[in-house]
Amino acid sequence: MQWKLSQEQDAYRKTLRKWLSVVAPSAEVRRWFAAGDASAFESRFVADGWAGAGLSEDLGGQGGGLVELALTAEELARAAAPSAAWLATVLAAPALADRGRVAASALAGEGAALLVPAETVPDRASPLTVDADGAVSGAAPLVLAGDTAAWFVVPAGVGADGASGIRELRLVESGARGVGRTRRRLLDRSRSVADVTLDRAASVRLEADPAEVLRLASARAAVLVAADSLGATTRMLDMAVEYSKQRRQFGVPIGSFQAVKHAAATIEVGIEAARSAVYLAAASVAAGDPRAPLHAAAVKAQVTAEGARAADSALTMHGAIGYTWEHDLHLFFKRARLDEKLFGSPAVWNERIAEGLALV
Numbered sequence: 001m002q003w004k005l006s007q008e009q010d011a012y013r014k015t016l017r018k019w020l021s022v023v024a025p026s027a028e029v030r031r032w033f034a035a036g037d038a039s040a041f042e043s044r045f046v047a048d049g050w051a052g053a054g055l056s057e058d059l060g061g062q063g064g065g066l067v068e069l070a071l072t073a074e075e076l077a078r079a080a081a082p083s084a085a086w087l088a089t090v091l092a093a094p095a096l097a098d099r100g101r102v103a104a105s106a107l108a109g110e111g112a113a114l115l116v117p118a119e120t121v122p123d124r125a126s127p128l129t130v131d132a133d134g135a136v137s138g139a140a141p142l143v144l145a146g147d148t149a150a151w152f153v154v155p156a157g158v159g160a161d162g163a164s165g166i167r168e169l170r171l172v173e174s175g176a177r178g179v180g181r182t183r184r185r186l187l188d189r190s191r192s193v194a195d196v197t198l199d200r201a202a203s204v205r206l207e208a209d210p211a212e213v214l215r216l217a218s219a220r221a222a223v224l225v226a227a228d229s230l231g232a233t234t235r236m237l238d239m240a241v242e243y244s245k246q247r248r249q250f251g252v253p254i255g256s257f258q259a260v261k262h263a264a265a266t267i268e269v270g271i272e273a274a275r276s277a278v279y280l281a282a283a284s285v286a287a288g289d290p291r292a293p294l295h296a297a298a299v300k301a302q303v304t305a306e307g308a309r310a311a312d313s314a315l316t317m318h319g320a321i322g323y324t325w326e327h328d329l330h331l332f333f334k335r336a337r338l339d340e341k342l343f344g345s346p347a348v349w350n351e352r353i354a355e356g357l358a359l360v
Contacts, residue, residue, distance in 0.1 A: 005067075005279070012064075013071045016050065020079040023048075026328050029080050033189035033331075038082035039148075046109040051086060059093050060104045066220060066286040067279055070227040074278075077231030077339075080331040084191040087224060088113040088145035091217045095153045095169050098207040102151055102171065110150035114217055115140040115196060128198070130156040135178075135200040136170050144342075146194030147183040150174055154203065155210050166210045170203035177201065188334040191342075219285045219292055221343045222300035223278065229307035229339035230274045232332045236314040237267045239329055243318055263313045270306040278303060294356045301349035307336040 005013070023044055032038050045051055054068035055061025069090060076083045092112035096103040106112040115128060128138035136154050140146075154170040172179060178201035181194040244260050281295040289295070311333045315322045322329045340346065 005071075009067060009071060012053070012068060013075060016072065016075045017078070019048065019050070020075060020081060024079045024081045026080075026331075029082075029190075029331065032082060036189075038085070038192075041082050042085050042111075043109055045086065046107070051089070051107055051109070055090065055093055055107065058097060060100075060107045061093075066223060066282040069220070070223055070278055070282040073224045073227035074231035074234075077228040077332075077335060078235045080190055080232075080235075080328075080335060082190050082192075083228065084145040084193070085111045085148055087191075087221075087228075088143075088149060090224070091144075091221055092149075092151070092153045094216055095206055095208045095213045096151075096171075099171065106151055111145055111148055112151040112153060113143050113145050113149035113196075114153045114213075115143055115155065128154050128156045130154075130168060130170055130203065131200075134170070134203050134205070136172055136198045136203045137178075137200055139195065139197045141195045142184065142193045143181075143196045144191065144193055146181050146196045147192050152179075152196065152198075153206065153213075154198070155214060156203075166214070169206040169208055169210050169213060171206050172198065172201050172203045186338065188338040190331070190335055191338060215293075216285075218343075219296040222296035222349065223282045223285055225339050225342050226274070226281070226299040226303040227278050229304045229336055230271065230278055232336045232339065233267065233274070233307045233310045234271055236310060236329065236332045236336070237264065237271065239332070240264060240267070240314040240317040243321075247319070260317060263317055267310045267313055270310060274299070274303040274306060294353060297349045297352040297356070300344070301346040301353065304336075304340040304342075305346040308340040311336040 024041060032041055049062065050072065052061040053072060054064040054066065057063055073083065073087070076086070089106050089112050092114040093103060093106065095114065096106065096112065102112070128136065128140065130136050136156055138156075150173065152172045152174060154172055155166045156168050156170050157166055174181065178199040180197040180199070183192065183194045186193060241264055244264070277299050281292070281299045284292040284295040314329060315333060318327070318329055321327050324330075
């Protein structure tokens, strides 16, 4: 099956790609990464109206849905553009439906991040709990955009150890007393994460249903990270093919060698299969299809694993130059490698598929 975008969606993709080619050329991307500060791009992204695409008008967005968000993720990855703040805010936004001012400020560039429950990422985590006074405590490691977000959406349990399970969603300002965050350096400079600690931090209760917010965030994260991997893989193939036409061995371009052709063809087959699967999964999640969790898990597991394999193949096709800092390939290689692990490895998502299909 081949997924077909609507004329409006295709026009959106082309317009965003053109905008990124002007605003985020390789030299600028490298400058942002070297400085460790993506705020210039993020501010421009918001100011030019891209941050609201794919989000409902109730949240201050411009309309559209998860397919449009997946298109955004794919194009950001094709440019190796910073995307942590955008993705984190997109995942947290549904929880802010009853907080108009906060939702508006988050979409206007302040950013929001959803803390992952401790049982999901046990390393360096402690249960997120809320006491009778509404103070939140606990720790969440590797929070996407945790270093820059102005707001944290906290899925909290009740009691000293959170033993009663997640009962509420709490909103915490990142600058509040008792909030600590330590940025963790990633090899992939296009995303940022931080360990977040909460020590009796003041919070307010959000009206959104915690289980529904976490379920939706999980599915959306799976689809959008898969779309990111698709974009990075597409760009790596373009670079590898172009280089294979320039590099010569034995007096001929290496692109004429059968092994190089086979490697490129294998990546292309993976890209075409991934593209239809990612956008089918996006439409499925947006429509609330009962099979949507399986669709989302499938693309996260398969597309990101294929992206990591394609990264290795593209590196091999480039030879020694592909290992150098001066060549842009490493920007996409690292991005694809992080996509494979972000929000869970393929093994984790394959387990979800097995559970959903009652195979084990």
